[in-house]
Amino acid sequence: xxxxxxxxxxxxxxxxxxxxxxxxxxxxxxxxxxxxxxxxxxxxxxxxxxxxxxxxxxxxxxxxxxxxxxxxxxxxxxxxxxxxxxxxxxxxxxxxxxxxxxxxxxxxxxxxxxxxxxxxxxxxxxxxxxxxxxxxxxxxxxxxxxxxxxxxxxxxxxxxxxxxxxxxxxxxxxxxxxxxxxxxxxxxxxxxxxxxxxxxxxxxxxxxxxxxxxxxxxxxxxxxxxxxxxxxxxxxxxxxxxxxxxxxxxxxxxxxxxxxxxxxxx
Amino acid sequence: xxxxxxxxxxxxxxxxxxxxxxxxxxxxxxxxxxxxxxxxxxxxxxxxxxxxxxxxxxxxxxxxxxxxxxxxxxxxxxxxxxxxxxxxxxxxxxxxxxxxxxxxxxxxxxxxxxxxxxxxxxxxxxxxxxxxxxxxxxxxxxxxxxxxxxxxxxxxxxxxxxxxxxxxxxxxxxxxxxxxxxxxxxxxxxxxxxxxxxxxxxxxxxxxxxxxxxxxxxxxxxxxxxxxxxxxxxxxxxxxxxxxxxxxxxxxxxxxxxxxxxxxxxxxxxxxxxxxxxxxxxxxxxxxxxxxxxxxxxxxxxxxxxxxxxxxxxxxxxxxxxxxxxxxxxxxxxxxxxxxxxxxxxxxxxxxxxxxxxxxx
Numbered sequence: 001x002x003x004x005x006x007x008x009x010x011x012x013x014x015x016x017x018x019x020x021x022x023x024x025x026x027x028x029x030x031x032x033x034x035x036x037x038x039x040x041x042x043x044x045x046x047x048x049x050x051x052x053x054x055x056x057x058x059x060x061x062x063x064x065x066x067x068x069x070x071x072x073x074x075x076x077x078x079x080x081x082x083x084x085x086x087x088x089x090x091x092x093x094x095x096x097x098x099x100x101x102x103x104x105x106x107x108x109x110x111x112x113x114x115x116x117x118x119x120x121x122x123x124x125x126x127x128x129x130x131x132x133x134x135x136x137x138x139x140x141x142x143x144x145x146x147x148x149x150x151x152x153x154x155x156x157x158x159x160x161x162x163x164x165x166x167x168x169x170x171x172x173x174x175x176x177x178x179x180x181x182x183x184x185x186x187x188x189x190x191x192x193x194x195x196x197x198x199x200x201x202x203x204x205x206x207x208x209x210x211x212x213x214x215x216x217x218x219x220x221x222x223x224x225x226x227x228x229x230x231x232x233x234x235x236x237x238x239x240x241x242x243x244x245x246x247x248x249x250x251x252x253x254x255x256x257x258x259x260x261x262x263x264x265x266x
Numbered sequence: 267x268x269x270x271x272x273x274x275x276x277x278x279x280x281x282x283x284x285x286x287x288x289x290x291x292x293x294x295x296x297x298x299x300x301x302x303x304x305x306x307x308x309x310x311x312x313x314x315x316x317x318x319x320x321x322x323x324x325x326x327x328x329x330x331x332x333x334x335x336x337x338x339x340x341x342x343x344x345x346x347x348x349x350x351x352x353x354x355x356x357x358x359x360x361x362x363x364x365x366x367x368x369x370x371x372x373x374x375x376x377x378x379x380x381x382x383x384x385x386x387x388x389x390x391x392x393x394x395x396x397x398x399x400x401x402x403x404x405x406x407x408x409x410x411x412x413x414x415x416x417x418x419x420x421x422x423x424x425x426x427x428x429x430x431x432x433x434x435x436x437x438x439x440x441x442x443x444x445x446x447x448x449x450x451x452x453x454x455x456x457x458x459x460x461x462x463x464x465x466x467x468x469x470x471x472x473x474x475x476x477x478x479x480x481x482x483x484x485x486x487x488x489x490x491x492x493x494x495x496x497x498x499x500x501x502x503x504x505x506x507x508x509x510x511x512x513x514x515x516x517x518x519x520x521x522x523x524x525x526x527x528x529x530x531x532x533x534x535x536x537x538x539x540x541x542x543x544x545x546x547x548x549x550x551x552x553x554x555x556x557x558x559x560x561x562x563x564x565x566x567x568x569x570x571x572x573x574x575x576x577x578x579x580x581x582x583x584x585x586x587x588x589x590x591x592x593x594x595x596x597x598x599x600x601x602x603x604x605x606x607x608x609x610x611x612x613x614x615x616x617x618x619x620x621x622x623x624x625x626x627x
Contacts (some may be wrong), residue, residue, distance in 0.1 A: 050522050075524030088376070088514035090569045095511070102512050102523040108505045155523070218605070 002062045002077065002158040003028040003218060004049065010056035011041070011048045011181050018044040022217045024210060028062075028158075031185055033206035035226075037236055041215040042195035043083065049193060050080040061159065075103035078227075079152035083164040087136045087147055094132040097122060100154030119154055119194040125153050125187075126150045126180065142173035146180065153184060160185070162194035166201070174198070178205045203227055203250040211235060223250060290573040293566065301358065304584040306592050307345065308354035313599050316342050348485050356489050357481040357590045358583035360545045360553055363496050365582020367538040368556025369563070369575050370503045373510035374534045376440045378564075382542040382556040385448035385535065386424035391546040394420025395476050396459045400466040410491050414547035420455070421543035427451045434603065439591035440517070441531065478603035479550035481590050488548040499541025500579070506534055507571040520551050538563070550592040554608045555582050558616045575594070 004026040005078055011019040020043040026032045034042040046054040050076055051066055059066040062075060069077070077136045079100070087096065100122075101115040123129050126146050131139065136147050145165065152160060162181065166174040182205055183190050196202050203223035211219040211226055213235040227250050230240045239255040269345040310318040320337040324346065338346065358378075367382035375384065383389075395418035397403070403412045425448075432440075432447030463473060483489070509530050510518050517527045545552075559582040562573065568574050589607040596602060 047518075052521055053519050071521075071526070072524040077523060078522070080519070081591075082516075082519060082521045085519065086514075086516040088511075088569070089378075090564065090567070091511075091514070092569065095570055099512055099515060101522065102525060105508070107509070110508060 003030075004159065004191060004193070005060045006057070007060075007241060008057035009045070009059055010047065010064070011044050011053060013044060013053070014058075018215050019048065019055075019062040019212075020215045022212070022215075023057075024217055024220055026191055026208075028191050029189045031182070031187070031194070031206045031209065032208045032210055032211055033202040034193065034195040034210050035197070035202050036212035038197075040212040043163055045212065046080065046163050046193065046195055048194070049159075050078055050161055052080075073104050075155065077157055078159045078161065079155040080161040081148055081152050081158035081163065081165055083167065085148045087139060087148075090135055092132070092136075093128060093134055093136055093139075093150075094119065094123065096136050096147060097128075097150045097154050103155060111125070118156060122150050122153045125184070126153070139171050142176060145169065145173075145177050149177065149181065149184075153188075158188075159193070161189045161190065164196055165194060166196070166198070168249055174201060181205075199227060199232070199252050200250055222250075290568065290577075291312075294566070294573070294577055294580065297577055297584065301418075301584045302585075304359060304587045304591075305354050306585045308357065309350050311591055312343070312345070312350055313594070313597060314345055316345065317498040321346055335405070351491050352483050352486045353590065354587055355483055356483050356492070356549065359489065359492060359496055360481060360549050360552065361559075361581040361586025361589075362583035363492075363499065363541045363545045364398075364552060364555040364583070365559035366500065366503055366575060366579040367542050369560035369578040370510065370534055370538050371556075372560055373571055373574075374426040374513060374531055374562050375445060376514060376516070377441075378561065379557070380445075382538060382555075383551075383553075384540070386452040387421040387521070387539060387542045387546060388551050389452035389459070390420035390422070390424025391417040391543065392420070392477060392551065393424075393455045393459040393462075394418070395550075396473050399472050399476070400462050402437050405579055414488075414491060418543050418547035421546055422539060423554050424451055424455055425539040425543075426559075429532075442616075444531075444535075445469065474525075476550045479552040479605045480601070481549050481552075481586070481604060482594075482601065483548075489608060492548050495540045495544035497535045499544075502533060502537035503541070506530065506537075507575050510534070510571040510575075517587045543577070552586070552608060554604050554605070554612050555586055558612050559585055562616065562619055 006025070007023050009019060009022045010017060022045065034045060036042055038156055044053070047053050049059060049066070051069075052069070061069070066074070069233065098111055098115065099117050101111055104115060105111055123132055126149065128146060128150055131143060131147070136144060139147065149165070160181070165181070166177050169177065179199060181192065184190060190211060194206065200202065206223065208221060209223050209226040210217055211231065219231050224244055227242050229240065232242060232252065233240055239254045239257070243251045243253060310321060316338065320342070323334060324336040324338045324343065326332050327334040336343065364382055368380070371380040371382060371384055372378055395413055397420075398413040398416035403416065407415060428448035428451040429444060431450060432444035435443040435447070436460070463470060509525060512523055512525050513527060513530060514521075520527050560578040563574055563577045563581060568577060572625050586604070587606070590604055590609055591609045592611065593602040593604045
């Protein structure tokens with residue numbers, strides 16, 4: 001069991017409390033998407049889940065406290081796809097994906113048969129075999145993001161954390177990457193926690209949404225329950241209207257204050 | 267976790283993997299041959315004209331079981347065995363060490379402009395050497411003279427200080443604070459050195475001579491002095507090749523992969539410091555090697571440290587032996603400072619490679 005439970009989680013960056021008192025649980029195999037305004041604490045919460053920064057309260061993974069997990073074991077369970085992941089200049093796709101095997105290789109060891117097999121599998125599943133020899137930096141945005149996800153999957157994690165995995169991609173590429181993650185989530189029974197600004201896509205792909213505002217969890221549930229005109233309007237602080245498509249899609253329409261049309265001044 | 271049933275997976279790794287490994291192995295083998303050739307050239311060429319075939323004959327005569335009489339006179343034997351060979355070996359050792367350390371620093375600081383002197387090794391060694399020279403300190407301890415001893419201690423002290431300053435700011439997490447600590451420490455130590463020099467202008471030539479660097483040596487003592495430190499540095503750095511690749515992802519990403527980034531950085535910095543401090547102590551400040559040799563290797567398309575590190579080391583060794591060969595022959599019987607030669611040969615060669623290269627630097 002690798003569900004995630006957060007109980008009264010607090011996270012501080014320096015002296016500033018960024019996340020306060022967040023309690024929620026993510027069942028194994030579910031995809032929860034964190035949404036919320038800039039600076040709400042989405043990335044900070046993801047970093048706490050990745051154990052990059054210490055947290056107060058309790059985070060447990062399948063019942064075991066995150067803070068007490070040995071770091072290698074933790075790295076075998078939890079993978080993080082960072083926003084703007086840094087790619088070393090000139091590194092080849094296959095070598096980059098192989099770095100995901102680090103938690104399985106001893107300190108002074110080198111990659112073995114199993115590691116190469118896993119990398120080959122991931123490259124095949126993500127349709128990257130033809131790019132294996134190319135430099136990551138020379139790929140297009142969509143291909144590059146696929147490679148970054150491949151590195152995380154090479155970690156063979158049970159929990160995948162994604163921070164803005166599709167920013168800077170066009171709609172088509174965004175959907176391709178998210179479809180891919182959905183596919184892998186189901187094939188590998190992954191528990192996914194992502195953070196995004198794109199409410200429409202969040203509603204389309206995630207099982208549940210968690211709205212974070214000013215470091216607090218203010219709404220959590222099915223997309224159509226969280227994405228309401230009242231809730232979003234309150235926490236984003238702008239006039240907007242949420243439209244629920246009969247097919248299940250959600251659209252958020254920004255409402256501008258009426259401005260006089262150019263014709264009116266003539 | 268349920269494992270994913272995979273079908274249609276090739277039995278072997280993707281085509282890209284083995285091909286690159288073969289290329290890397292070929293490059294390493296070629297650079298070993300190159301090093302052997304340059305070292306032999308260094309042995310054959312010198313102020314005194316000794317026929318190469320006689321040197322080869324002398325080498326063969328020393329192999330037990332080969333019944334040849336050495337064709338060399340006693341004086342020539344001394345020239346080959348006590349002057350040329352130790353000098354060539356020292357050049358290879360120092361060149362290899364500086365290039366290896368440069369490659370390691372560029373990896374650990376994720377900065378292609380990092381060089382082995384980044385954290386104040388040069389400033390510390392410079393101050394140590396200056397103190398030994400201006401106060402005419404002279405002793406020998408465990409085969410090491412006062413000047414190299416002071417330079418070595420100064421270098422270690424400088425990096426220790428830089429590390430302490432950097433850590434006090436960033437808790438050892440950030441590489442940038444370490445570099446800034448190094449900048450502060452180096453500026454301070456250089457100012458102290460300048461102060462001492464101004465007070466003892468009569469010694470300037472000696473200090474200047476040391477700063478310019480030289481692999482000139484009589485006998486094997488310099489090689490033996492440096493060897494243990496070089497071996498330690500070499501082993502530690504080469505063993506960290508794979509982890510340097512992981513560190514290239516950035517500290518956060520490396521940590522999510524289970525790597526203790528602070529510990530890896532400390533170990534690599536420690537090894538680089540010991541290696542460069544030992545090199546600087548016996549030969550003075552030889553610049554440029556640690557910067558351009560690893561870059562040259564990267565321009566060949568080598569990016570993984572597993573190959574980048576040994577290849578930089580081998581080519582750095584050849585490069586310095588070659589530079590020394592030039593330094594002691596072009597204005598023979600006098601000599602050029604080797605640091606001048608590394609830059610005069612290295613800079614244009616590097617610029618040319620940079621221009622013709624199609625790989626991202």
